[in-house]
Amino acid sequence: MLKNYLTVVLRQIAKNKTFSFINILGLSFGMAICVVIFQYVAFHTSFDTFNTNADRLFRLESETISKDNAVNYSIKHAPLLTATLAEKSPRVADYARIIDFDYLNSSVEFRDDDKLSTFKQEGIKGIDKSFFSMFSTSFIAGGVDKFDEPYKAVLSLKASKKFFDNPETAIGQVFTLKGNAGNQDYELVGVMEDMPANSHLDFQVALSFPSVPKYLGTIDTWDNPAYRGYVLLNDGADQQEVAQLTTSIFNENFSEQLKVSGDQVDFTLQNIQDIHLESQLGDDSGASVNANMIWILSLIAVVILAVAWINYLNLSLVKTLDRMKEMGVRKCLGSSKNQLVQLFLMESFVLNILSLGLTIVLVNLSSGYLSQTTALPLINILDPIVLGVLLGIALLGTLFTGLYPIVLLKSFNLASVLVGKKGKSIGNRSRKGLVLVQFAVTFLLIASTLTIFKQVDFMRNADLGINTENVLLVEAPPSDINADNRQERAKFRAMTNELLKYPGIESMSMSGEVPGQPISWGASLYLNNQPKESAISTGLIAMDYSFPEFFGIDVVAGRALRQGDDPWSKGDVVINEKLAEQLGFSNPEDAIGANISGFFAPLQVRGVLENHHHTSLHNDYRPIAYIVSGWTRYYFFKLRIDENSDESKTGQLSQMITKMQSEWDDVYPNYQMVYSFVDQGFDKQYKEDVRFGKIFTGFSIVTIVVACLGLFGLTALTVNQKVKEVGIRKVLGASGLSLVRLLSKEYALLVTISGLLSLPLAYFLMTNWLNSYTFRIDIGLWFFLIPFAMIICLAVISVVGKILSVVRANPVEALRYE
Numbered sequence: 001m002l003k004n005y006l007t008v009v010l011r012q013i014a015k016n017k018t019f020s021f022i023n024i025l026g027l028s029f030g031m032a033i034c035v036v037i038f039q040y041v042a043f044h045t046s047f048d049t050f051n052t053n054a055d056r057l058f059r060l061e062s063e064t065i066s067k068d069n070a071v072n073y074s075i076k077h078a079p080l081l082t083a084t085l086a087e088k089s090p091r092v093a094d095y096a097r098i099i100d101f102d103y104l105n106s107s108v109e110f111r112d113d114d115k116l117s118t119f120k121q122e123g124i125k126g127i128d129k130s131f132f133s134m135f136s137t138s139f140i141a142g143g144v145d146k147f148d149e150p151y152k153a154v155l156s157l158k159a160s161k162k163f164f165d166n167p168e169t170a171i172g173q174v175f176t177l178k179g180n181a182g183n184q185d186y187e188l189v190g191v192m193e194d195m196p197a198n199s200h201l202d203f204q205v206a207l208s209f210p211s212v213p214k215y216l217g218t219i220d221t222w223d224n225p226a227y228r229g230y231v232l233l234n235d236g237a238d239q240q241e242v243a244q245l246t247t248s249i250f251n252e253n254f255s256e257q258l259k260v261s262g263d264q265v266d267f268t269l270q271n272i273q274d275i276h277l278e279s280q281l282g283d284d285s286g287a288s289v290n291a292n293m294i295w296i297l298s299l300i301a302v303v304i305l306a307v308a309w310i311n312y313l314n315l316s317l318v319k320t321l322d323r324m325k326e327m328g329v330r331k332c333l334g335s336s337k338n339q340l341v342q343l344f345l346m347e348s349f350v351l352n353i354l355s356l357g358l359t360i361v362l363v364n365l366s367s368g369y370l371s372q373t374t375a376l377p378l379i380n381i382l383d384p385i386v387l388g389v390l391l392g393i394a395l396l397g398t399l400f401t402g403l404y405p406i407v408l409l410k411s412f413n414l415a416s417v418l419v420g421k422k423g424k425s426i427g428n429r430s431r432k433g434l435v436l437v438q439f440a441v442t443f444l445l446i447a448s449t450l451t452i453f454k455q456v457d458f459m460r461n462a463d464l465g466i467n468t469e470n471v472l473l474v475e476a477p478p479s480d481i482n483a484d485n486r487q488e489r490a491k492f493r494a495m496t497n498e499l500l501k502y503p504g505i506e507s508m509s510m511s512g513e514v515p516g517q518p519i520s521w522g523a524s525l526y527l528n529n530q531p532k533e534s535a536i537s538t539g540l541i542a543m544d545y546s547f548p549e550f551f552g553i554d555v556v557a558g559r560a561l562r563q564g565d566d567p568w569s570k571g572d573v574v575i576n577e578k579l580a581e582q583l584g585f586s587n588p589e590d591a592i593g594a595n596i597s598g599f600f601a602p603l604q605v606r607g608v609l610e611n612h613h614h615t616s617l618h619n620d621y622r623p624i625a626y627i628v629s630g631w632t633r634y635y636f637f638k639l640r641i642d643e644n645s646d647e648s649k650t651g652q653l654s655q656m657i658t659k660m661q662s663e664w665d666d667v668y669p670n671y672q673m674v675y676s677f678v679d680q681g682f683d684k685q686y687k688e689d690v691r692f693g694k695i696f697t698g699f700s701i702v703t704i705v706v707a708c709l710g711l712f713g714l715t716a717l718t719v720n721q722k723v724k725e726v727g728i729r730k731v732l733g734a735s736g737l738s739l740v741r742l743l744s745k746e747y748a749l750l751v752t753i754s755g756l757l758s759l760p761l762a763y764f765l766m767t768n769w770l771n772s773y774t775f776r777i778d779i780g781l782w783f784f785l786i787p788f789a790m791i792i793c794l795a796v797i798s799v800v801g802k803i804l805s806v807v808r809a810n811p812v813e814a815l816r817y818e
Helices: 002-015 017-044 079-088 239-253 255-261 272-278 291-322 324-332 337-374 384-409 414-419 423-461 486-500 577-582 649-667 678-720 723-731 736-770 782-808 811-815
Strands: 057-065 071-074 092-100 107-112 115-120 124-127 139-142 152-156 174-179 182-192 205-208 227-233 264-271 471-475 505-511 522-527 536-543 555-558 572-576 595-597 603-609 624-628 634-639 675-677
Touching (some): 057 079, 071 536, 264 272, 272 291, 291 384, 291 423, 291 678, 291 736, 337 384, 423 736, 423 782, 486 505, 505 649, 536 577, 723 736
Parallel strands (some): 124 205, 536 624
Antiparallel strands (some): 057 227, 092 227, 107 174, 152 205, 471 675, 572 624
């Protein structure tokens, strides 16, 4: 029996090649896109799940609500807070603290006999020994037995490869960590596997926690809120209860200050598996993807698959109506309903399996491009999980698309079938409903795609309040060349003076921070006449005097810093408008002369600078204080482009960089010149938005193409059913225009209704999505008019060709056998 069914199905596919091809192509597109989105979503929702204790690992996070209802979130706290919580709560099994040291502009120097190896090193953190037992880490060589002693270090495999071919030989070696805080020797006690790609934490060099006081003073303090705290809870422990105890400990230690400030501070415990998608902090290195993007893409996968299934159902319904008499004859000859069900399911199963095969081919052919677009590893289509997902989709599609025609068949009786009276009206209602849903989805995708592209374009081209065009960033050599080493400073000045003589280099500045990257140095600043707990988490930018002018940051009150100003001895500082506002000054002029505490030395405001976007437009302006300091990790060179030159812009920039490289090599022969353009680096902040836009657009285009293919096939089938009617109307004098109107008005009405129905949902979804951005576009008439115009054009293109071919046909051909 199954062999007979298979024969009938294959004959039907061969007989209706066009419609079978449209069905198979649509289903395969839907399956392929589901696989890609499945991999993307699975990766981003798997962060930190590799940790054995993932369900019990939490990070401390505080929410501070000021008396004027301003909300501030923080994951950095005093080192004693986490330690005290672990001491007082029996529900805390262990704890670990982490402190970032990247702001020190450090290098790692190994000396082996006469061989000296030095590399600039990022990703340096001070870490409690307990971290390595709380989190799932694996050591290639050595371990952390001695990590509770000062001046011990662990390297990642990636960092160790710079110096050692064999990690085993590295254990016990001593390296020198050189940077702005001076030089310090460390014994290497372990080399560990690199942290997985789906970890919110990543580091290259871990310094033992007893080493931290060298850089930040005592760790037994409540005064330095710069540490991230993690706790491992006992099985079954109530995280809310532990969070409440954390709040109680904090309030107990700062009760007087909180009474004066009126601030309300509450702590929560955030599970590490939620950090990547749900962090409240814009500069949190663990939060790189907007959770809304993940769920929107998941919805897109479902929508695309639904559109493909609707296509199949639409075409199948029309073909089923054509086969009604066949089904009636089969029943007259003794076929049971179960046998008809089996026949339809077999037909659906074969088409889904053929689509599955085409899906495997499509994914394999496009895996390189998809990997580049999604920034994920190549898709292994033969992976059991991936194959399982595909097979599950195929089986679900078989049931959904195979059983629906059966439901339709049950709605009429045998006599109605054989005289051709009832089935078509029922089929028409179902078909119209499915077309309506399909084009409502298409309208929604077009409107969403336009919104996403406009928002990304807005962020990438908005006025930043800072001029980054043609600014070359050069990383400082890995050591403190700007401190007290007069010989090094003289060499540096000589190099910059020589470079500034070059006509293409306009000016130069230095800073410890880069526009487009989170500020790594910070302090909690507050007015002298205010309590400490009113302190504002502030980004500190170490710079030379020319930094604001170099980047075009305007002074809105007071003056800029100038030669002779010194924050360390005189307290000279300038702040931005945001910090002035949060300190309580409604007018920037009122902030001039204000005395500020919370820095290493007392500060007095000399000027207020205009706000600028130091990071992406995802985030609000950050409070910033500008400190004149020799702790500069970056040099900035403004390059001048000669518009009248015959040389292209790229050629001119290349010549300037070659000149700079030559001068650099003369002064720092042992250090590679690492450079990039600031505007390009700034734009990299939007890579996830751009990637999301590309993925969303690509999948939307595929969905629209599938919908249009379905509409084309559906039009071809339904118009073919009206060939004789068109022939009779032409014989009776109907014009071509009236016939086109007759055949197309149904689709025009359906498309219009679908657009109207999807408008509220599209507006609601995109408004919610835009609300996740601090700086966003406004939805205007374009949101409604452009999708309407596009969807009508797509519908016309899909149906007009087939309609015209029928209208232009000789009516004799249609009526000659009547």
